[in-house]
Amino acid sequence: MTFEGLANNRISLICSALFLLLSASSCSKLLANDEPLSDAVVFVGVTVLTMEDGEVLEDQTLVTQNGRISVIGARDSVAIPEGANMIEGRSRVLMPGLVDAHIHLRHAETDDLLEYVKAGITCAREMNGRPFLLEWRERIDAGELVGPCLKVAAPTMGNFSSPREGFPTPQSQAEGAEAVRQFHRQGYDWVKVYTFLPRDAFVGVVNEASALGIPIGGHVPIEVGLADFLSAEIHSTEHMTEYVSSSLTDEATVLDKVDFRSIFGAGDVDWEKMDSQVRSTVKARIWSVPTLVWFDRNLPAPLAADAWADTNLREQGARNRREIVRRLHEAGALLAVGTDSDAGDDLAASAIHDELNALHEAGIKTEDVLEMATTGGAKLLGLIDEIGSVSTGKRADLLLLSCDPRDDLACLRQPDMVVVRGRHVVE
Numbered sequence: 001m002t003f004e005g006l007a008n009n010r011i012s013l014i015c016s017a018l019f020l021l022l023s024a025s026s027c028s029k030l031l032a033n034d035e036p037l038s039d040a041v042v043f044v045g046v047t048v049l050t051m052e053d054g055e056v057l058e059d060q061t062l063v064t065q066n067g068r069i070s071v072i073g074a075r076d077s078v079a080i081p082e083g084a085n086m087i088e089g090r091s092r093v094l095m096p097g098l099v100d101a102h103i104h105l106r107h108a109e110t111d112d113l114l115e116y117v118k119a120g121i122t123c124a125r126e127m128n129g130r131p132f133l134l135e136w137r138e139r140i141d142a143g144e145l146v147g148p149c150l151k152v153a154a155p156t157m158g159n160f161s162s163p164r165e166g167f168p169t170p171q172s173q174a175e176g177a178e179a180v181r182q183f184h185r186q187g188y189d190w191v192k193v194y195t196f197l198p199r200d201a202f203v204g205v206v207n208e209a210s211a212l213g214i215p216i217g218g219h220v221p222i223e224v225g226l227a228d229f230l231s232a233e234i235h236s237t238e239h240m241t242e243y244v245s246s247s248l249t250d251e252a253t254v255l256d257k258v259d260f261r262s263i264f265g266a267g268d269v270d271w272e273k274m275d276s277q278v279r280s281t282v283k284a285r286i287w288s289v290p291t292l293v294w295f296d297r298n299l300p301a302p303l304a305a306d307a308w309a310d311t312n313l314r315e316q317g318a319r320n321r322r323e324i325v326r327r328l329h330e331a332g333a334l335l336a337v338g339t340d341s342d343a344g345d346d347l348a349a350s351a352i353h354d355e356l357n358a359l360h361e362a363g364i365k366t367e368d369v370l371e372m373a374t375t376g377g378a379k380l381l382g383l384i385d386e387i388g389s390v391s392t393g394k395r396a397d398l399l400l401l402s403c404d405p406r407d408d409l410a411c412l413r414q415p416d417m418v419v420v421r422g423r424h425v426v427e
């Protein structure tokens with residue numbers, strides 16, 4: 001990978017420094033020799049998957065300027081800005097960058113952000129934020145760090161690690177409301193609720209978050225239960241765990257002393273009950289972020305590792321989770337793609353490609369999987385006016401591909417180029 005944008009920035013810095021010592025004309029000469037006069041990038045002769053109502057435009061010229069898409073038109077109909085960086089499309093495919101709607105960066109170094117970009121991810125939602133990630137979010141937006149744009153959820157409420165780290169652990173309605181006010185003041189974009197959040201605290205969190213207009217995502221607290229969760233003002237559910245745990249037949253749950261089956265979706269599912277939950281989800285317009293791959297491969301160590309070594313149970317869990325997602329999709333639920341990747345601690349950024357494949361395996365056609373990973377994620381992040389499709393005025397977050405991901409999603413694993421806000425990253 002080379003970072004042409006970074007190289008240009010460096011030249012600009014050198015230029016600025018020289019400007020103090022030399023005349024303005026010397027400086028512009030340096031610019032003329034070393035970088036385009038404009039920051040325009042032009043893709044000539046590309047096939048554009050706009051991701052707007054399945055629209056595909058053949059043999060197009062697309063221009064990006066100032067980090068945004070400025071023009072899209074038939075190959076020879078577009079005026080080329082002087083000094084633009086020309087990229088010959090050779091009928092390659094240009095599409096929006098991917099959105100990973102569930103990642104974790106709290107153990108990451110800034111270099112890890114590049115792994116997300118290399119995987120084609122140009123925006124992401126961090127689901128258990130830390131103050132330094134708010135700073136990264138700003139530095140990425142300012143172009144000081146190369147990485148996916150970030151929406152950062154506050155430290156999780158109702159989990160095990162937040163109390164240890166001194167983050168709010170609300171127990172009452174008042175404490176729930178106060179925690180949300182605090183997170184909102186600190187600049188977090190979302191609040192995250194988790195399995196062990198007490199019901200009273202949940203009520204306080206929901207009321208205050210809706211008053212402040214900050215969205216809520218996360219796990220269904222046990223004391224709340226899926227039905228009440230779906231009727232509260234919630235914006236996303238993660239992992240689908242509670243869908244299966246609340247639909248397992250009695251026999252399956254009784255058999256399992258440590259409840260790992262319900263966590264991982266293994267057991268006999270009451271599909272009628274599941275369909276009713278699916279209908280409630282569709283009606284509630286709540287986003288679902290399934291994270292299939294994480295559950296395919298992970299088991300928290302203390303939880304019944306021996307039993308989970310049983311291949312039949314693992315496969316049953318994987319089948320159940322895929323079937324739930326298929327039913328949600330078929331019923332018209334809002335779905336986005338998330339991996340639960342954690343900057344390579346356990347699951348690398350590239351896991352998004354396994355997740356896309358798993359969603360396709362679940363019975364969702366490739367076009368719809370691509371929509372989930374682009375416009376779906378953009379809507380969930382509240383950024384659909386900025387990203388998610390290839391359209392004039394939107395951010396130039398683009399993937400250039402030598403094959404068509406509608407034919408095979410594996411095509412996305414090796415993008416020829418990932419463009420982040422008009423700064424292009426070449427492989």
Ligand SMILES: [Zn+2]
Pocket residue numbers: 102103104127340
């Ligand atoms: Zn997570």
